Amino acid sequence: MTDTATTRQERFEHGLDVLGRIDGEAGDNVLAALSDVSPELAHQVAAWGFGEIYDRPELAPRDRQLVTLGMLTALGGCEPQLRVHVNAALNVGLTPQQVVEALLHSAVYCGFPRALNATFAAKQVFAERGLLPVVPA
Amino acid sequence: MTDTATTRQERFEHGLDVLGRIDGEAGDNVLAALSDVSPELAHQVAAWGFGEIYDRPELAPRDRQLVTLGMLTALGGCEPQLRVHVNAALNVGLTPQQVVEALLHSAVYCGFPRALNATFAAKQVFAERGLLPVVPA
Amino acid sequence: MTDTATTRQERFEHGLDVLGRIDGEAGDNVLAALSDVSPELAHQVAAWGFGEIYDRPELAPRDRQLVTLGMLTALGGCEPQLRVHVNAALNVGLTPQQVVEALLHSAVYCGFPRALNATFAAKQVFAERGLLPVVPA
Amino acid sequence: MTDTATTRQERFEHGLDVLGRIDGEAGDNVLAALSDVSPELAHQVAAWGFGEIYDRPELAPRDRQLVTLGMLTALGGCEPQLRVHVNAALNVGLTPQQVVEALLHSAVYCGFPRALNATFAAKQVFAERGLLPVVPA
Amino acid sequence: MTDTATTRQERFEHGLDVLGRIDGEAGDNVLAALSDVSPELAHQVAAWGFGEIYDRPELAPRDRQLVTLGMLTALGGCEPQLRVHVNAALNVGLTPQQVVEALLHSAVYCGFPRALNATFAAKQVFAERGLLPVVPA
Amino acid sequence: MTDTATTRQERFEHGLDVLGRIDGEAGDNVLAALSDVSPELAHQVAAWGFGEIYDRPELAPRDRQLVTLGMLTALGGCEPQLRVHVNAALNVGLTPQQVVEALLHSAVYCGFPRALNATFAAKQVFAERGLLPVVPA
Numbered sequence: 150m151t152d153t154a155t156t157r158q159e160r161f162e163h164g165l166d167v168l169g170r171i172d173g174e175a176g177d178n179v180l181a182a183l184s185d186v187s188p189e190l191a192h193q194v195a196a197w198g199f200g201e202i203y204d205r206p207e208l209a210p211r212d213r214q215l216v217t218l219g220m221l222t223a224l225g226g227c228e229p230q231l232r233v234h235v236n237a238a239l240n241v242g243l244t245p246q247q248v249v250e251a252l253l254h255s256a257v258y259c260g261f262p263r264a265l266n267a268t269f270a271a272k273q274v275f276a277e278r279g280l281l282p283v284v285p286a
Numbered sequence: 287m288t289d290t291a292t293t294r295q296e297r298f299e300h301g302l303d304v305l306g307r308i309d310g311e312a313g314d315n316v317l318a319a320l321s322d323v324s325p326e327l328a329h330q331v332a333a334w335g336f337g338e339i340y341d342r343p344e345l346a347p348r349d350r351q352l353v354t355l356g357m358l359t360a361l362g363g364c365e366p367q368l369r370v371h372v373n374a375a376l377n378v379g380l381t382p383q384q385v386v387e388a389l390l391h392s393a394v395y396c397g398f399p400r401a402l403n404a405t406f407a408a409k410q411v412f413a414e415r416g417l418l419p420v421v422p423a
Numbered sequence: 424m425t426d427t428a429t430t431r432q433e434r435f436e437h438g439l440d441v442l443g444r445i446d447g448e449a450g451d452n453v454l455a456a457l458s459d460v461s462p463e464l465a466h467q468v469a470a471w472g473f474g475e476i477y478d479r480p481e482l483a484p485r486d487r488q489l490v491t492l493g494m495l496t497a498l499g500g501c502e503p504q505l506r507v508h509v510n511a512a513l514n515v516g517l518t519p520q521q522v523v524e525a526l527l528h529s530a531v532y533c534g535f536p537r538a539l540n541a542t543f544a545a546k547q548v549f550a551e552r553g554l555l556p557v558v559p560a
Numbered sequence: 561m562t563d564t565a566t567t568r569q570e571r572f573e574h575g576l577d578v579l580g581r582i583d584g585e586a587g588d589n590v591l592a593a594l595s596d597v598s599p600e601l602a603h604q605v606a607a608w609g610f611g612e613i614y615d616r617p618e619l620a621p622r623d624r625q626l627v628t629l630g631m632l633t634a635l636g637g638c639e640p641q642l643r644v645h646v647n648a649a650l651n652v653g654l655t656p657q658q659v660v661e662a663l664l665h666s667a668v669y670c671g672f673p674r675a676l677n678a679t680f681a682a683k684q685v686f687a688e689r690g691l692l693p694v695v696p697a
Numbered sequence: 698m699t700d701t702a703t704t705r706q707e708r709f710e711h712g713l714d715v716l717g718r719i720d721g722e723a724g725d726n727v728l729a730a731l732s733d734v735s736p737e738l739a740h741q742v743a744a745w746g747f748g749e750i751y752d753r754p755e756l757a758p759r760d761r762q763l764v765t766l767g768m769l770t771a772l773g774g775c776e777p778q779l780r781v782h783v784n785a786a787l788n789v790g791l792t793p794q795q796v797v798e799a800l801l802h803s804a805v806y807c808g809f810p811r812a813l814n815a816t817f818a819a820k821q822v823f824a825e826r827g828l829l830p831v832v833p834a
Numbered sequence: 835m836t837d838t839a840t841t842r843q844e845r846f847e848h849g850l851d852v853l854g855r856i857d858g859e860a861g862d863n864v865l866a867a868l869s870d871v872s873p874e875l876a877h878q879v880a881a882w883g884f885g886e887i888y889d890r891p892e893l894a895p896r897d898r899q900l901v902t903l904g905m906l907t908a909l910g911g912c913e914p915q916l917r918v919h920v921n922a923a924l925n926v927g928l929t930p931q932q933v934v935e936a937l938l939h940s941a942v943y944c945g946f947p948r949a950l951n952a953t954f955a956a957k958q959v960f961a962e963r964g965l966l967p968v969v970p971a
Binding site for chain 1: 837838839840841842843844874878882886887890
């Protein structure tokens with residue numbers, strides 16, 4: 150890979166592009182809410198998290214969301230981020246049934262409380278997008 | 287132990303029985319809230335969590351609630367589950383004083399923030415059941 | 424779906440089948456190590472975790488491993504389980520490059536210490552299977 | 561150091577003094593909310609947490625708040641305590657810029673979700689104290 | 698309760714008494730290992746953790762160990778403390794079968810990895826005390 | 835601030851410089867161990883973690899280590915990283931007494947098991963550097 154020199158501003162704008170394709174409006178809202186308290190955190194979420202890591206082709210976007218759903222469920226206390234990423238998961242091609250199944254799977258590794266909290270966070274997103282009820286395939 | 291064949295539906299109904307005796311209405315509400323998003327998770331909470339594990343006689347119901355209060359406090363971010371299980375603890379014979387003492391004890395192992403969050407979750411349950419103030423025995 | 428009655432023993436044997444196809448020898452070793460301390464936990468890992476949850480067709484085996492790697496990394500302190508599931512991930516079709524990328528991705532959500540611990544656990548498995556160095560695709 | 565005998569009540573009052581100097585009104589509110597559910601937990605937060613540990617001269621108050629912000633961010637689910645301690649951090653001399661930077665730093669070790677949740681908790685405190693926007697120094 | 702004045706040294710010695718009755722030699726070993734790095738932490742474990750909290754009569758020693766086993770399992774990464782407290786649990790009257798059942802129960806709330814790690818920590822203690830195999834009652 | 839264009843390689847080398855000044859040899863060893871399994875993770879630890887975040891002047895190096903010690907203690911299961919950062923803390927001017935005090939302070943927020951595990955990790959570093967016993971100031 151060629152290693153073209155880039156400015157900080159260029160890396161941020163590239164990150165915004167990647168972020169927009171995956172998280173959509175929900176991602177923009179997070180960055181906007183940071184603008185008066187920690188613009189640097191907003192910069193790093195976009196420039197590094199999305200521009201550097203999410204942008205790598207080694208793992209498909211839907212696969213990244215599966216890993217992400219697993220991590221956010223396990224961490225606990227990340228319901229706002231879970232809602233963003235359930236949206237992202239749907240945006241990149243996972244079905245509601247697959248999201249629900251991944252969260253059911255989490256019961257095996259994280260226990261029922263984490264699985265329940267994540268499933269109810271997903272339910273909120275499904276409700277907003279008119280996807281309830283989730284009917285088994 | 288004889289190993290009688292059972293259907294999935296029979297195991298679910300057995301789990302509902304056990305769940306009802308311990309968690310009461312609060313448990314039913316969780317299952318109902320899952321019905322349009324993850325009926326399988328509702329099935330597994332009842333059929334496995336309660337029908338298989340809670341139903342075992344090796345540990346008394348009050349002892350299971352003590353362990354459970356310890357785990358939910360330590361996990362953090364499980365306030366909804368803590369409220370269900372503070373109710374359950376009272377249902378199976380623990381006193382408000384014992385619940386409060388178990389959560390005080392958690393400060394030693396989990397630190398004050400977890401102990402505080404759990405104690406305030408318990409306070410909500412005590413308030414709903416008319417058990418405040420909790421007066422030291 | 425028909426709901427055939429099954430015995431506890433039948434459900435255990437079905438779980439062992441599923442476990443064997445995914446975790447292979449590493450899974451068997453865990454169950455064997457439990458046999459003199461908690462045979463019931465061994466039963467439940469196999470009969471419930473694998474026979475009931477892993478066996479569901481709603482998510483492909485490779486997708487379940489992606490979610491699982493995310494959860495085990497986020498939980499922390501699960502290096503033994505990570506080694507079992509890095510093996511499982513390779514068994515069901517993920518490449519070493521994809522495993523490594525999923526763990527890199529975890530840095531965004533769990534921070535570097537969790538990503539490092541998971542990556543070094545994966546390295547042990549890759550070494551045992553003669554898969555080092557992992558060369559970017 | 562001389563080892564003067566003290567009563568439990570004296571240790572509590574000493575703790576209240578230390579607590580008042582660091583956490584101010586926010587700390588008093590937590591203790592008041594405990595009074596009808598777990599007065600012993602209130603006693604121990606004050607008498608032990610503040611009277612015994614915070615009072616030690618081996619680490620400056622601002623340094624204790626830096627460590628505390630790191631721990632509360634990493635634990636997750638401690639947003640109420642984070643708000644108390646962002647207030648405390650400002651009370652003992654850390655600037656809003658330093659608080660924000662410490663929380664940005666947490667992204668490296670805890671990942672973005674924890675850093676975001678903590679930063680939004682800090683934003684609430686800054687808003688209440690009229691400190692927004694936080695302008696880079 | 699009368700509120701007799703005590704010295705710091707008296708509170709430490711009282712804590713050592715309580716600690717000795719519960720944790721036995723394992724507790725002493727932890728304090729000894731701290732003596733050249735953090736004697737104050739040793740003091741606080743004994744004087745506060747045991748002398749103040751464990752000593753309270755509101756919860757029986759066996760009940761405190763049940764809560765403690767739940768918390769240490771849920772926290773993760775506390776295998777050394779789990780070994781101390783599996784010993785303590787046996788010292789205060791819990792049977793190996795009850796300890797094993799409490800750890801099985803943890804699978805419901807914390808997932809299998811935490812339950813497995815805790816069960817293997819318990820197995821080490823049972824082996825040292827000649828209590829293997831644990832035979833279901 | 836001017837926004838000079840940089841190459842990926844330049845950002846990596848800058849990160850290595852910052853890393854070397856803080857973590858010293860321990861940091862280099864981590865990167866070397868990653869070279870055959872995840873060179874990209876090594877790149878990101880250096881280029882982003884150190885080159886982007888640690889390099890910011892908004893928080894003094896000793897203050898970053900205080901926050902970091904708090905986070906690693908709270909996360910649990912990060913003993914390898916704690917050893918690296920206890921070394922780093924000493925490298926940037928914290929005394930052994932201050933490190934020990936920060937870890938004692940963690941007992942208030944994270945409980946004794948995390949405080950003990952972190953203190954014993956620090957003890958290993960102090961032993962390697964000939965700094966035992968740590969004598970109260």
